[in-house]
Amino acid sequence: MSSQYRLAHWGPAVGMVAAFGFVICFLWGFLLTNPVLQEFHMNVFRILFLDAGFIGLNLATFIAGLIVSYLGGLFAGFILTLCLNHCQRWSP
Numbered sequence: 001m002s003s004q005y006r007l008a009h010w011g012p013a014v015g016m017v018a019a020f021g022f023v024i025c026f027l028w029g030f031l032l033t034n035p036v037l038q039e040f041h042m043n044v045f046r047i048l049f050l051d052a053g054f055i056g057l058n059l060a061t062f063i064a065g066l067i068v069s070y071l072g073g074l075f076a077g078f079i080l081t082l083c084l085n086h087c088q089r090w091s092p
Helices: 007-031 035-048 059-090
Strands: none
Touching: 007 035, 007 059
């Protein structure tokens, strides 16, 4: 039987990937020049972060989004680890 997946490895790893993805998406917002695309970009932020007071692309929203992204990825990594361990236990 192979070893178990570890919460201490998968959770933070998925959290860091989510935070890195947020940084890329945040920086992408500064490259958009079309007003329609800028508005779409902000609406996606509002949807993903449950309208957590995004009033623009500034330092406060960057820090808040980075924390929320990491915590969401951490939670997703924990759930993924639990599912992988469950499936590994029941596979032949």
